[in-house]
Amino acid sequence: MAAKNCPACGGTGWRVEQASGGGRVAVPCACTAGDREAQGRKRARIPARYSDRDFENFEIDPYDRQEAHAAAWSKSLKEAKFVVESFVREYPAGSEHGLLLMGSCGVGKTHLAVAALKALAARGHEVLFYDYRDLLKQIQASYNPESQTTEMEVLDPVLKTEVLLLDDLGSSKPSTWALETVGHILSSRYNDNRVTIMTTNFLDAPREPGDEKLEQRVGKRVRSRLHEICRTVNITAPDFRERIKRAWS
Numbered sequence: 284m285a286a287k288n289c290p291a292c293g294g295t296g297w298r299v300e301q302a303s304g305g306g307r308v309a310v311p312c313a314c315t316a317g318d319r320e321a322q323g324r325k326r327a328r329i330p331a332r333y334s335d336r337d338f339e340n341f342e343i344d345p346y347d348r349q350e351a352h353a354a355a356w357s358k359s360l361k362e363a364k365f366v367v368e369s370f371v372r373e374y375p376a377g378s379e380h381g382l383l384l385m386g387s388c389g390v391g392k393t394h395l396a397v398a399a400l401k402a403l404a405a406r407g408h409e410v411l412f413y414d415y416r417d418l419l420k421q422i423q424a425s426y427n428p429e430s431q432t433t434e435m436e437v438l439d440p441v442l443k444t445e446v447l448l449l450d451d452l453g454s455s456k457p458s459t460w461a462l463e464t465v466g467h468i469l470s471s472r473y474n475d476n477r478v479t480i481m482t483t484n485f486l487d488a489p490r491e492p493g494d495e496k497l498e499q500r501v502g503k504r505v506r507s508r509l510h511e512i513c514r515t516v517n518i519t520a521p522d523f524r525e526r527i528k529r530a531w532s
């Protein structure tokens with residue numbers, strides 16, 4: 284929506300400008316920029332919860348230095364931020380076909396990945412956010428004969444968007460169908476030279492003995508494909524949200 288009393292456009296949302304080749308063109312007024320940003324975020328499917336997450340508000344030293352591991356956590360966060368920011372800065376000239384952010388729950392993987400997505404979108408690149416579980420559910424729902432959408436309608440943007448963020452890889456049941464679907468998405472995007480950013484809570488070597496490995500969640504083939512395609516970033520830190528709880532108590 285245009286600002287009602289905007290002096291530049293009189294509330295129409297459009298300004299008339301001199302075109303470079305002569306003549307006049309209507310351009311969107313700056314007062315509508317906020318809308319366009321929100322529309323862009325919606326089109327990119329970035330969850331509202333992450334709408335204001337960016338590199339600036341990603342803290343690299345949020346832990347009390349009294350904590351024995353605070354320095355190591357800070358180093359890990361700093362490195363992760365550095366790698367993701369470099370990736371964005373170099374895109375599309377960089378050599379990486381993907382980025383895989385690994386780490387336990389709440390360490391800031393989605394925050395960093397969304398920051399990257401938004402920075403790329405701001406430079407005019409076409410981006411798309413998909414939660415792994417949602418994506419598989421949507422594809423599966425499309426097989427229902429009563430469904431309004433076809434598998435292709437769901438899959439097409441996922442395969443073709445310039446930069447895809449697949450969040451929480453491995454979060455749903457690793458059925459043969461699911462693993463084949465993910466394998467297909469990764470391979471197609473890789474073959475078409477498209478970049479995929481991913482996050483996962485599952486590690487190659489879990490810290491707790493009972494925890495599942497990434498390989499158990501995405502299968503051997505997808506896992507080795509991931510390492511082939513992606514620069515991996517391991518984040519070792521506590522759940523950021525626990526810190527807030529602790530600070531309040």
Ligand SMILES: Nc1ncnc2c1ncn2[C@@H]1O[C@H](COP(=O)(O)OP(=O)(O)O)[C@@H](O)[C@H]1O
Pocket residue numbers: 336340341342343345360386387388389390391392393394395482523524
């Ligand atoms: N280093 C950080 N600085 C600022 N906010 C953070 C940081 N790490 C996590 N958060 C916030 O904590 C919440 C959980 O982080 P999130 O990125 O969703 O974790 P993950 O995807 O690793 O499970 C989010 O609201 C996120 O913005």
Ligand SMILES: [Mg+2]
Pocket residue numbers: 392393394450451482
């Ligand atoms: Mg996440």
Ligand SMILES: [Zn+2]
Pocket residue numbers: 285286289290291292293294295296297312313314315
């Ligand atoms: Zn205006």
